[in-house]
Amino acid sequence: MTRCSECAVRDRAICQSLCEADLEELSRLGRHQTLEKGQALLWEGDESLLVGNVVDGVLKLCSTTSAGRDQTLGTFYPSDFLGRPFASTTPHSVIAVTDARVCTFTRSAFDGFARKHPDLEHKLLQRTLSELDRARRWMLLLGSKSATERVSAFLLDLASRLPAEPVDQGSDGAIRLELPFGRQEIADLLGLTIETVSRQITQLKHDRIIDTPSRRAIVILDRAGLEACAGEL
Amino acid sequence: MTRCSECAVRDRAICQSLCEADLEELSRLGRHQTLEKGQALLWEGDESLLVGNVVDGVLKLCSTTSAGRDQTLGTFYPSDFLGRPFASTTPHSVIAVTDARVCTFTRSAFDGFARKHPDLEHKLLQRTLSELDRARRWMLLLGSKSATERVSAFLLDLASRLPAEPVDQGSDGAIRLELPFGRQEIADLLGLTIETVSRQITQLKHDRIIDTPSRRAIVILDRAGLEACAGEL
DNA sequence: CGTTCAATTGATACGGATCAATGCAAGTGG
DNA sequence: CCACTTGCATTGATCCGTATCAATTGAACG
CATH class of the missing domain: 2.60.120.10 (Jelly Rolls)
Known part of the structure; x- marks a missing residue:
C-alpha cells in the first residue's frame, strides 16, 4: 500500500x-x-x-x-x-x-x-x-460572455492550472498547453457547441494569438492579446 | 443592543x-x-x-x-x-x-x-x-437553458425561498409570490435582457401557468406546468 | 392631471445553434 | 505498404432565439 x-x-x-x-x-x-x-x-x-x-x-x-x-x-x-x-x-x-x-x-x-x-x-x-x-x-x-471571450478565458484558466511548458525557441514567452480535453469537452465546459469552439480557435489562430501544432496542443503566442479577448478578470 | x-x-x-x-x-x-x-x-x-x-x-x-x-x-x-x-x-x-x-x-x-x-x-x-x-x-x-426554462426555474426557486402565501380562494394550490426583484434584476440574475424576461412572463401568463396581479406579485396557478417549463431539476 | 419610471410590446439584427459535408490523422487488415 | 475504416475536427449554409433599438402603455405619486 x-x-x-x-x-x-x-x-x-x-x-x-x-x-x-x-x-x-x-x-x-x-x-x-x-x-x-x-x-x-x-x-x-x-x-x-x-x-x-x-x-x-x-x-x-x-x-x-x-x-x-x-x-x-x-x-x-x-x-x-x-x-x-x-x-x-x-x-x-x-x-x-x-x-x-x-x-x-x-x-x-x-x-x-x-x-x-x-x-x-x-x-x-x-x-x-x-x-x-x-x-x-x-x-x-x-451568463454574460461571448463565444470568443469564453474560449479565451478557458485557455487562460487552463494555462494557470496546468504545468505550463515554455516553448523552446526563444519566441518570447510562448506557452505550450497539452489539452486534456477534446473539443466536445471544451464545448460542454463553456456552454457552446463543438462547431463554435472550433471556429473560435481558428479565429484566434488567424489572429496569431495562439497556434495549434496538433489537435491536443495549443501554444499561446500572445498572452496579452488572449487576455484582451477574454475581457476583464 | x-x-x-x-x-x-x-x-x-x-x-x-x-x-x-x-x-x-x-x-x-x-x-x-x-x-x-x-x-x-x-x-x-x-x-x-x-x-x-x-x-x-x-x-x-x-x-x-x-x-x-x-x-x-x-x-x-x-x-x-x-x-x-x-x-x-x-x-x-x-x-x-x-x-x-x-x-x-x-x-x-x-x-x-x-x-x-x-x-x-x-x-x-x-x-x-x-x-x-x-x-x-x-x-x-x-450554460444550457432557454429563456423560458430560466424564468420558470427562477420562479420555482423563489417560491422555495420565500415565505409562500397560499391564495385565499380555494383555487387549487395557487401560490402568491411578492417579488423582491424588479424585472431588470431578474434579467441580471438569469443572464437575459429585461425585454426577454418580460416576454417570457407574458407568455407564461397567456398559458395560464401564472398570473400577475401587480408588477411585484406573481401567482403560480399551475405548479406542475411551471415545473415542466423549467425542465428537470 | 401631468410627471416619472418601470414594464410591455413591436420591428429588426445578429450570434451562435443546427444540419450537412468535408478534411485529416491514427489505426486495421489485406 | 497501401486501401479502408473510424473518430474527431474543421468548414460551410441556413435557421432560430435572444439582443437591440424604438415606441407605447400603465401604474404610482405629487
Missing part, C-alpha cells in the same frame, strides 16, 4: 493539515483507485458514496440536461478534493477526462474523521470557499 | 451551533446594520472587510462585466451567511435588493472566533457546500 507520507500531492491536498499520526489513521480509511479515461467515479443523483483527492490526471464534474445536452460544472486537477461530504447524495457526476489516480474514502468514514479533526475541516472549508469563488467566476462567463 | 438569544434567525443561521456563553462572546464582536434598498454592503475587489448574517430582507451578490452588463451571482435571504471569510478581498459586490437588516462582523474578528469554534466552522462548511451546489445548479441554468 502506498504510504500517505510519500504521496505525490502530500503537501498540496487537504491532508497537509494533518500530523504524521493522524495521517496514518486517515490512510487506513482510504484506498487508491485508478480510473481510465471516460470512466465515472460518481453518478449524478446517486448516494454520496465517495469523496477523495486527485493524485494524478484530470476529472470533470458534469450533469446532463433533459434536452440531452451535457454541461460540465467543474474540473479537478491533482491535489483537488472531490465528492460531496456531509450530504447523502451527490448532485453531479464525476468522470475521468484522462486516465487518473485518486485516493478515495467512503463518505461516512471521511465525515467522521473530519468531524474529529478541525484543522482538516478548516482546510476543507478554505478549499470549498475557493471553489465557490471559482464557480461564481464561471457563472459570470456562462 | 439586540441580544443574539432573541435574534429572529437564531435557530436558522450558523450561530445555532453555539452555546449561550459562546453566543454572548460572538455578539460582542458583531454589530447590527440596516441597509436601504440599493445600498451596497461590500464592493467587488475591495478588502474583505465584513462577513455576517442576513436578519431581514434580501440581498444580492453581483459583478459588472467590462461590457457594462451586470450579472447577479447569488442571492441572500434571512439566515443566510454572506461575505468572504478567510480571504483578504471579496470577489464580488453585495447589494441590498430590499431594505434589509444584517448582523455583521469584521472579517478578522470573525475568522479568529471561528478558528476557535469548530462547531461554528462546521456549520459554515455545510452552508458553503450547499451554496456551491446551488451555484452549480445555477451554472447549469446559465
